[in-house]
Amino acid sequence: MAAIRSICRHVLRTTSAPSLVTRRSTLAYSSAALRRDWTAKDAGAGGFKVCVCGGAGGIGQPMSMLMAMNESVSELSVQDVTMAMVPPGGVAADLGHLEFPSKVKGYAIDPSKPAVDQLEACLTGCNLVLIPAGVPRKPGMTRDDLFNINANIARGLVEACAQFCPDAIIGVIVNPVNSVVPAMIEIYKKKGLDPMKICGVTTLDVVRANKFVADATGKSPQDINIPVVGGHAGTTILPLFSQDPIGATLTPEQVAVLDPRTQDGGTEVVEAKAGKGSATLSMAYSGARFGSAVLKGLAGTPTTECTYVQSSVTDLPYFSSKVTFGKNGVEKVHEVGPMNAHESERFKQACTQLKSEIDKGLEYAAAI
Ligand code: NAD
Ligand code: LMR
Numbered sequence: 001m002a003a004i005r006s007i008c009r010h011v012l013r014t015t016s017a018p019s020l021v022t023r024r025s026t027l028a029y030s031s032a033a034l035r036r037d038w039t040a041k042d043a044g045a046g047g048f049k050v051c052v053c054g055g056a057g058g059i060g061q062p063m064s065m066l067m068a069m070n071e072s073v074s075e076l077s078v079q080d081v082t083m084a085m086v087p088p089g090g091v092a093a094d095l096g097h098l099e100f101p102s103k104v105k106g107y108a109i110d111p112s113k114p115a116v117d118q119l120e121a122c123l124t125g126c127n128l129v130l131i132p133a134g135v136p137r138k139p140g141m142t143r144d145d146l147f148n149i150n151a152n153i154a155r156g157l158v159e160a161c162a163q164f165c166p167d168a169i170i171g172v173i174v175n176p177v178n179s180v181v182p183a184m185i186e187i188y189k190k191k192g193l194d195p196m197k198i199c200g201v202t203t204l205d206v207v208r209a210n211k212f213v214a215d216a217t218g219k220s221p222q223d224i225n226i227p228v229v230g231g232h233a234g235t236t237i238l239p240l241f242s243q244d245p246i247g248a249t250l251t252p253e254q255v256a257v258l259d260p261r262t263q264d265g266g267t268e269v270v271e272a273k274a275g276k277g278s279a280t281l282s283m284a285y286s287g288a289r290f291g292s293a294v295l296k297g298l299a300g301t302p303t304t305e306c307t308y309v310q311s312s313v314t315d316l317p318y319f320s321s322k323v324t325f326g327k328n329g330v331e332k333v334h335e336v337g338p339m340n341a342h343e344s345e346r347f348k349q350a351c352t353q354l355k356s357e358i359d360k361g362l363e364y365a366a367a368i
Pocket of ligand 1: 054057060080085133135136146156173175203277
């Protein structure tokens with residue numbers, strides 16, 4: 001019984017839905033109860049098709065698992081390359097035995113050939129495509145160092161989405177998000193497609209800020225929701241602690257520790273993994289939290305997450321702030337909101353770095 005309890009607690013902590021967390025106290029510790037709890041998670045309209053590109057990778061596998069366990073998902077495509085560490089068909093076969101309604105299929109492509117020629121069945125009908133496909137950094141590297149290789153991988157996949165599922169929301173996880181997302185959105189614009197379909201996934205920064213504030217204050221992370229705005233690299237990651245009731249209780253000394261720790265959360269994991277990759281499990285959790293928000297919105301329950309999109313809330317053309325997802329995807333991009341003196345100063349630094357990283361993405365797209 002103790003072992004089952006421990007597994008239940010673990011799974012509950014690795015899910016995305018706040019509603020699930022609030023149900024924790026009523027959970028009966030049996031596998032049947034656990035299954036019922038998951039089934040209730042995104043109750044409401046469902047039948048969504050989701051694709052995870054890079055689905056056999058470090059993020060892709062656990063994130064595919066969490067999406068396969070989402071009650072709103074009727075079909076999940078696990079897409080990767082033919083020489084992936086694990087064949088995507090194998091990941092799909094494995095996930096296909098979970099006791100959830102989703103049908104899971106694997107798709108392997110030859111990366112020496114255009115993705116668009118190989119992904120019709122994989123992408124057709126998709127409502128949501130999550131893209132962690134690409135290379136992670138090693139100690140000593142910046143996310144920006146990954147741009148050339150990862151922008152080309154993302155381009156192939158985004159062009160295939162443009163062809164086969166142009167109405168799907170695309171969650172770009174692959175780094176550097178600050179440059180890859182503007183590049184991909186410009187490609188969509190050149191094709192006459194809706195730029196608001198492409199979002200940079202910055203949820204992990206919110207998740208980290210929530211956890212760090214919880215640890216510092218002794219409060220539950222479930223009661224904390226720190227908006228993290230700007231972008232997803234270094235100083236562009238701007239946690240607005242003052243906008244959350246618990247975050248607002250931090251002393252300036254605590255903020256002086258937690259602000260840089262939130263900015264450097266990725267590097268903390270890269271160094272701890274010592275050359276064997278970057279954040280995968282916390283990212284899978286965060287990607288599934290983002291995916292759950294999108295699907296809830298599409299199902300008719302407006303749901304808000306911070307995400308990096310084409311934006312007019314600052315002077316920059318791309319910016320991460322709270323975004324509400326509704327039946328058609330992005331419904332509202334929210335203002336950054338009130339900032340204290342420290343945050344206003346940091347906002348200026350964030351915008352300076354972000355501008356040059358946006359420009360890099362725009363130059364890439366202009367050269368196509
Ligand atoms: P990984 O190497 O473990 O997995 C990447 C997967 O992508 C591999 O399975 C690889 O075969 C696959 N791939 C490569 N080319 C492909 C293509 N053309 N089509 C489909 N799949 C392809 O790496 P990971 O740890 O999963 O990280 C992936 C990316 O996510 C990295 O760029 C990393 O920096 C980024 N990341 C972003 C965040 C964020 O907060 N946005 C967080 C963590 C990691
Ligand atoms: C993260 O924030 O963990 C990711 O962007 C991966 C990285 O390279 O830090």
